[in-house]
Amino acid sequence: MTSTPQESDRPWLDRMLGPLMSAAIALGVLGLPVVTWLDLRALSEKTLRERASETGRIVDIMRSFYSSDVVGRIQHAEGKVTTSSNYKNINGAVPIPATLSMELGNRISEGDGAINYRFVSDLPFKDREPHVLDVFEQEAIKQLRADPKTPVSEISGSFFNRQLRVASPVIMGQACVDCHNSHPGSPKKDWKLGDVRGIQEITVLQAIDANVFSFKYLLSYIALAALSGAGLLWLQNRQSKLISSINADLSEANNFLASVSIKIAKYISPQIYKSIFSGQRDVTIATERKKLTIFFSDIKDFTATAERLQPEELTALLNEYLTNMAAIALEHGGTVDKFIGDAILVFFGDPETKGVEEDAKSCLRMALAMKDRLEHLNRIWRRRGIEHPFKTRMGLNTGYCNVGNFGSEDRMDYTIIGAEANFAARLQSVAQPGEIVMSYETYELTRSLVNARSMPPISMKGISRKVVPYVVEGVVGETAKRKEVVSGNVNGLDLFLDVAALDDQSAKDARLRLKAALAALDRRGK
Secondary structure, eight states: OOOOOOGGGSOHHHHTHHHHHHHHHHHHHHHHHHHHHHHHHHHHHHHHHHHHHHHHHHHHHHHHHHIIIIIHHHHTOSSOOEEETTGGGSTTEEEOHHHHHHHHHHHHHHSSOSEEEEEEOSSOOTTSOOOOOOHHHHHHHHHHHHOTTSOEEEEEEOSSEEEEEEEEEEEOOHHHHHHHHHOTTOSOSOOOTTOEEEEEEEEEEEEHHHHHTTOHHHHHHHHHHHHHHHHHHHHHHHHHHHHHHHHHHHHHHHHHHHHHHHHHHTTSOHHHHHHHHTTSSOOSSOEEEEEEEEEEEEETTHHHHHHHSOHHHHHHHHHHHHHHHHHHHHHTTOEEEEEETTEEEEEESSSSOSOHHHHHHHHHHHHHHHHHHHHHHHHHHHHTTOSSOOOEEEEEEEEEEEEEEEEOSSSEEEEEESHHHHHHHHHHHHSOTTOEEEOHHHHHHHTTTEEEEEOOOEEETTEEEEEOOEEEEEEOGGGGGSOOEEEEEETTEEEEEEGGGOOHHHHHHHHHHHHHHHHHHHHHHO
8 A cells, every 4th residue: 555645745846836826826916907007107108208209290390381481481572472372483472271281281291200181172273283082081071061060080900000080171261261262273162151171181090019019018927927827737737646646545545444444344343343433432441331231142062063064064154153143233232242152242231322221121132033043044054954053042141341442552352341241151051052041130121021930049150149040931012922933853853833924724734734743653652
């Protein structure tokens, strides 16, 4: 049998699996919100920097445009300063608002910034380079002319980047209406105040893959969590194998102990076995004094019977007898103390008791059951060819004995000692074959069950006075309903008569056969 590994024998990793898992869970629970906050803060700071940079770029473009195309042209004007959509070809001219918007949009969109701006219309001046409107722009102009208060937007892009386009209306003011309705290059001459001239389109580009690495703390956390998870899985697998190994060892140990306990149970009384293995009783040298009812039985002329049988046959016969008697003892709650050759010692009152009186009655019922079973066994044995089956004598006594574990620390026996146990053996010795003899105290405790007659007083070693035994003659009360059985065996006669088992016709047949047998015996006598 293999031994179960002790805690100190287990590898360090196996012992630390529990603490490591607890630490990993704690770090996982506490670390996730921390790294998420750190990454969100970093992303927020990056977004703010990008917005500030983009805003600065747009302001620089506007300042540069204003400096070159407005202030510069005014400073170099030779005459009156005017406004024109074609300002670049007119000395001293500056751009009108629409032209200003378009020129700024072109310059802003020329860079690599994340924001592009465009001023477009489906009714451009004739001298301007035409712009082909895409579907979004066409739909935006149509929707904004129907509802100028609701901006139009569109999101598109791929898995790695996204694009947002927002279109807002360009509303005609009074100056714009006057200019457009009078300008020779205007394709429309009936503009009204509040009309939608075109749209301002702002396009914002956002590269998703560029922001992925903004979550550096979260990515590090995920990588660390993955490594930790892999490590824990490895440790858990190792622990699972260790547990499986321990369970296998425990199973083997349990099977071994179960096998040993079953074998041990064959050598001790079931009650003692139960009390020891349930923890109710310690296996130590200790005794106590209790009032018990002791049963002692012996086979009459066993030595002579043994001489007539072969050893194998005798062994089988004796084992069958003892097996049946032990089963009856267990059925009635008796503790089988020991088998002394063909003798049996049983006591009632320890380790379990129902009270002195009930223990005595249980002992008597057991003795009666053993007597009936032996009669049944004798019939079976005779059919097997056993000429002289067993005949037993039984003795019952009630009194105080020392009961418990006797012996040494290495080898002990659970038994009883005392004069009362010896007295039970002495009562058995004065009984005739097939008789049950009781002491006076046992008789008084069980007299509601049996009819008994007193025997001549006998002497008992260690007792100055003579004691009167009582032999059981019949049963009364509840046991009075027992079947009336007449049995006997001598050379030339094998008799067994169970009166209660006979019906009327069988009883008539039995009488005829018995009368014929008596007549045959009478003729033999003559």
